[in-house]
Amino acid sequence: MTDSQENGAGEIVRLEAINKRFGDTEALKSLTMTIREGEFVTFLGPSGCGKSTTLRILGGFETPTSGRVIVNGEDVTRLPPNRRKVNMVFQDYALFPHMTVRRNISFGLELKGLSKRDIAQRCNELMEFLELSVLADRLPDQLSGGQRQRVALARALAPDPALLLLDEPLGALDAKLRGQVQAELKSIQRRTSKTFFFVTHDQDEALTMSDRIVVMNHGVVEQDGTPEELYFHPTSRFVAEFVGETNLIEGRVDAVSGSDVTLDWKGLKLAGRPPVSGGLQPGKQVAASIRLEGMKLSLDKPEDQPNAVAVRIAGRTFKGSRTELDLRAENAPDFAMRAYVDTSLANGLGEAPVWASWSQEAMAVLRD
Ligand SMILES: Nc1ncnc2c1ncn2[C@@H]1O[C@H](COP(=O)(O)OP(=O)(O)OP(=O)(O)O)[C@@H](O)[C@H]1O
Ligand SMILES: [Mg+2]
Incomplete structure (x- = not known):
């Protein structure tokens, strides 16, 4: 040879x-x-x-x-x-x-x-x-x-x-x-x-x-x-957490088809992308990664995003041009999520509930 x-x-x-x-x-x-x-x-x-x-x-x-x-x-x-x-x-x-x-x-x-x-x-x-x-x-x-x-x-x-x-x-x-x-x-x-x-x-x-x-x-x-x-598109929890900072949520696979996955997360339906390795089955418990900058914050519920969660702002960390927000979902108050937003936007958000939303692309479902 x-x-x-x-x-x-x-x-x-x-x-x-x-x-x-x-x-x-x-x-x-x-x-x-x-x-x-x-x-x-x-x-x-x-x-x-x-x-x-x-x-x-x-x-x-x-x-x-x-x-x-x-x-x-x-x-x-x-x-x-x-x-x-x-x-x-x-x-x-x-x-x-x-x-x-x-x-x-x-x-x-x-x-x-x-x-x-x-x-x-x-x-x-x-x-x-x-x-x-x-x-x-x-x-x-x-x-x-x-x-x-x-x-x-x-x-x-x-x-x-x-x-x-x-x-x-x-x-x-x-x-x-x-x-x-x-x-x-x-x-x-x-x-x-x-x-x-x-x-x-x-x-x-x-x-x-x-x-x-x-x-x-x-x-x-x-x-x-x-x-x-x-x-x-990290495929494992280890990679999601080791490479960059991320939010990990855990849910149940509701439906999978091609490059679409729907997760059931504490009563909400969320849309994400499956891992390249595939292998997701409906009913399985899995984790999904959403990068901090992938989360958008708005006062009104966005009509054009598949994933939207009502949240309260529990903490703010000033990081110069952007601010890191510590968020608590209304449907899961014990669960902490983080988002990076422009400081000017963060300053405009008060104590009342706001909406955190993210695209389907921004949510990578990990292999179990
Ligand atoms: N000569 C050796 N004898 C015994 N154990 C060793 C020897 N060389 C490496 N190991 C062990 O093998 C594992 C891998 O070591 P290695 O040096 O490859 O790690 P590393 O990824 O380079 O870590 P670091 O980032 O700290 O440099 C470790 O558990 C280490 O203790
Ligand atoms: Mg070494």
């Missing part, structure tokens, strides 16, 4: 049913995923869910208990790191402490036997690009966390790897620098058309940077999709 037959189109990485045990800990449970060439894929999940372990297995620093790692159609499961066209930026950078910035970046190129001139040129380009030129002769312990991070990135990019693995490379940066480096990273990735596999536990970062996000929880993939798919 040729590579192209064995590979999906443009597929650069395939992880097949990877299991990894550390003693009693099952760090990865039958993890299967693919990465296509040129993609910026983000691995998102809480601490301890198995992100670094996956990267280390892909980079060759760890061997899976079972399963296969395929890179460019070749089974590399048992190959050492230096025999894979994969480079890694570690969570703790792992710079060479006794080498200058310049030498840290050029070291991998020296091992590859490039000419001195080519090495110097590549090194200068990268240092300029990542604003490291003035730091060229410093040692790692004379750098700030953010500067060390950029050196680690330059070092990993230097040998022009087919796939770059980035394990929380922006963790140590303050908010402003982090935003800048995010934009830089994304632009490096676009300009070089390199495949990036980026790890973070920061959902905002994942939404901003990725072509595709793989959400992990307890060693398994929860959902795999574009940022928009994950945000607007």
Whole structure:
């Protein structure tokens, strides 16, 4: 079989049913995923869910208990790191402490036997690009966390790897620098058309940077999709709550047909969209996610929305141009919902009941 037959189109990485045990800990449970060439894929999940372990297995620093790692159609499961066209930026950078910035970046190129001139040129380009030129002769312990991070990135990019693995490379940066480096990273990735596999536990970062996000929880993939798919069509409760903020309501499936679901929620009929995975049956108890900004507030009952609930405003949190409202439904006063509305609108709403409404599109029914 040729590579192209064995590979999906443009597929650069395939992880097949990877299991990894550390003693009693099952760090990865039958993890299967693919990465296509040129993609910026983000691995998102809480601490301890198995992100670094996956990267280390892909980079060759760890061997899976079972399963296969395929890179460019070749089974590399048992190959050492230096025999894979994969480079890694570690969570703790792992710079060479006794080498200058310049030498840290050029070291991998020296091992590859490039000419001195080519090495110097590549090194200068990268240092300029990542604003490291003035730091060229410093040692790692004379750098700030953010500067060390950029050196680690330059070092990993230097040998022009087919796939770059980035394990929380922006963790140590303050908010402003982090935003800048995010934009830089994304632009490096676009300009070089390199495949990036980026790890973070920061959902905002994942939404901003990725072509595709793989959400992990307890060693398994929860959902795999574009940022928009994950945000607007989460399929599980975990994804709905982990990616962005949301309202979760629990109801009974009243009817399902194609892309329409009707839920019975505390005596009200609500219209939503079913999960992409399907599998909803009438009568089942399910949860549904409605994003805070998907809820509209109005004094009169809106005629054009399928979902409208009479609510009272129980609290207000000023957030600048918008205000977060804490709402209690008249038909379920113990149940709290939240909405983001323009502050000017929020100021016009009083103590009397108002209407919270949302579109069918805004309500994603989750798989049970
Ligand atoms: N060498 C090891 N020995 C024993 N257990 C390990 C080892 N490496 C990882 N683990 C365990 O495997 C699980 C996954 O760890 P991993 O480092 O992959 O998590 P992570 O998603 O990268 O978390 P974080 O966001 O905190 O970096 C954890 O329960 C961790 O304690
Ligand atoms: Mg980690």
